[in-house]
Amino acid sequence: MSIAKTYLPKEAEERWYKYWLDNNFFRSVPDEREPYTIVIPPPNVTGVLHMGHMLNNTIQDVLIRRARMKGKNACWVPGTDHASIATEAKVVAMLKERGISKKDLTRPEFLDYAWEWKEKYGGIILEQLKKLGASCDWERTKFTMDDNLSEAVIDTFIHLYKKGLIYRGIRMVNWDPQGKTAVSDEEVIRKEVNQKLFYIKYSIVGSSDFLTIATTRPETIMADAAICINPHDERYTHLHGKKAFIPLINREIPVILDDYVTMDFGTGCLKVTPAHDLNDYELGLKHNLPVIDILNDDGTLNAKAEILVGEDRFAARKKIAAMLEEAGALDKVEEYKSQVGFSERTNAVIEPKLSMQWFCKMEEMAKPALDYVLNGDIKLIPEKFINTYRHWMENVKDWCISRQLWWGQQIPAYYLPNGQYVIAKTIEEALELAKEQTQNPQLTAQDLTQEEDVVDTWFSSWLWPISVFDGFKDPDNADINYYYPTNDLVTAPEILFFWVARMIMAGHEFRGQVPFKNVYLTGIVRDKLGRKMSKSLGNSPDPLDLIEKYGADGVRVGMLLSSPAGNDLMFDESYCLQGRNFYNKVWNAFLLVKGWEVDDSLSNPNAVAINWFDSRFNQALIEIEDDFSQYRLSEALMATYKLVWDDFCAWYLEMIKPVYLQPIDRETYTKTIAFFENILKILHPFMPFITEELWHDELFGERDMLDSCIVAQLPINGEINSRLLTDVESVKQIITQVRSIRSGKGMSPKEALPLFVKANSGIDYLLYKAILTKLANLSELNLVADKVAGASSFLVLTDEFYVPLNENIDVEAEKERLQKEKDYLIGFLKSVNAKLTNERFMSNAKPEVIEAEQKKRADAEAKLNIIEEGLSGLAN
């Protein structure tokens, strides 16, 4: 059992990261080079690295490092998002632990705690990104509540208000009773939930009749304003105009008619609860019904409920069911599945709630944002998302931008004593405006109160590509002029709408330009059973553990190996293992080359191998470039993987490697090192750590330290000798065939075999004698004019190969093999001939297709000839 050679030591990752930082590799300032810019999708400041981040940031790092190596001025701007609800919730929880209640704090006191929290825990995720090797320009790190970024939020709010795009109004909004704030439609996650459908009897006033309604929310009956039935529903029309008693509280409500009610759902009767359901609200408006809001902001029942006051809505639901049962008003209860909205940030069940909020009109801004994508100014990768994007942009609704929180940018609205308000950046400006508006010069700042609400977090992150370059305060500064529009945005499809689309709107609105040219939408990371990774399932590996186990390079390669754009990625640790094995392979190839001793007196016997690999490398490079240009990162990586593992290690190094302990000639040595350098260059974006480590070895000579990352200038249009490439493919086949014969006969690889060639194709196999001899382990290689009797044989193209063995060959088996091949060729020729004699084929097919078929026929005929000769030879 041999002991595995070591791979990249763990401390090396930290060492090289520090080296990059110390040498300012990631630092970017505007210069005369072409810029390449990515702004990071800012992770929540409360967040810790998860697998989605790993994928996302690996992709960004590959793109940015590649651009940097190609000589562009690559700038990756990192930062975090203040995430109002999530952060405020964490701070409240922290305060609770310390025995402090948010209620007892003033706004500034609370914010002090929040900042304290942010300073303490806010940088964790960015530190984690460094472990992955992320080459961000850390000096540019931004936070969505940095002074300039917050100021930009206020300025844009005022700008949009002045433009008439922001308004205030009472609307039914999605209320998060846990965060005690409104959230936007996009922040509501609908999930199917098993519920109960309660059938409740409402007795008709002045009669023994009753109506039964079905509801999932019996706790809201106290907020009922009417019972609605379909005007065509003959079961109930006689009750129209009558009144019914709400059970338990015995309040009278009217029975009304509306087409909205579906006759065949439930009982065909609908309880109308305008305060707690959007449809009911609209129905209420239509029928002029009162709005009775029985819920407090935290989801408990208020005094208007009359009963169960102070109880939580879910507790109340259970209790009221029991009470109804006792009162004989509960007809039955059925199991029922329905969609329930949950808060994206707190996971609380969303309550539709009528409240005064601030809104941003979207329609006007959506149009140009849609056009950018439709006309290709912004490319979505993969393209299939264009449809979804279009659908959303064409049906866009106004955006509720106010949040009843403290952590965030406070809305710059100031209320006057008369209830009116003014919008201004400062209280001084507000006072001036207020005096003007009220014609009252006596007003003082004390008369004004600023709006308590803050804006939605997305109202700051939609400015991100501009605000990170300070493009609001100073719209003509050197950074924004140089870096904006940015190049690629890499993000998850789930935030296409509430982030990507809005950034495009903001880009147009505030700079008249797209914010980025390409949007690469990654897949969702799932486990290998296809389940989304989540804390509750416990199926998400800790990325830092993976890095510990497989190395950052291994994990990066693992993430990329199976993540085509837009397709979800079924993550499995075995990919990381494959990544680790890969960089270990590179490491070992390095050890091999490193161990060679050069003898300058030797001449170079490897010209063919060197020329071949040179061509092969240039060919692969074109393929890799092409994959990258189409953002096919996993394919680019796989092409690189095969080039390195198969072509370089398995074939090239085996071709040229000298016998153990023998020296190598200078030319082969130099060329091989040059190849290796190129390989390190193409590997670097994928595996920055090991390539950096190897790059600095003395094997590759003295070099300017700073050059080590900027390894540009690959021979993109290098020469490709295609004849050599195809001939070597034949040579490889010959080698495989000989090995296969050996393995089929149970012979040791050490046993050398003779090989006789009857070359019909014109390939000069003597050119490849050294390679064939070495890799196929031949005792001799001879060209012959005639068939060799009694030998194992095989065909490559139309060339015949004979391996005489000591034992006699099995004539019958050989006959059978040849016969099989003959049958195949005959069938094949039949099909080719069928085409070539088909008039329609000849007249419809493209000339090059016909030509190809003709060549196929000629080749097959030649082969058939050889096989027939072989067969007749055996017959004798």
Next chain:
RNA sequence: GGGAGUUUAGCUCAGCUGGUUCAGAGCAUCUGCCUUACAAGCAGAGGGUCACUGGUUCGAACCCAGUAACUCCCACCA
């Protein structure tokens, strides 16, 4: 309910404008090897009714229609 997407080897995926009668890759599997770079490896091998049914075509994994299964997005049926 509306829209989009997927279905190719055990697994994850390629397959560009339709053009071989072995439909490709990586991983996994099987067999043989501790051959002095690498057992985290080397050599060899096996593995597929391209979801199903029809159609168009000289020719279909690819185009069209239908069916089935799965996934995602959007949507107010209590």
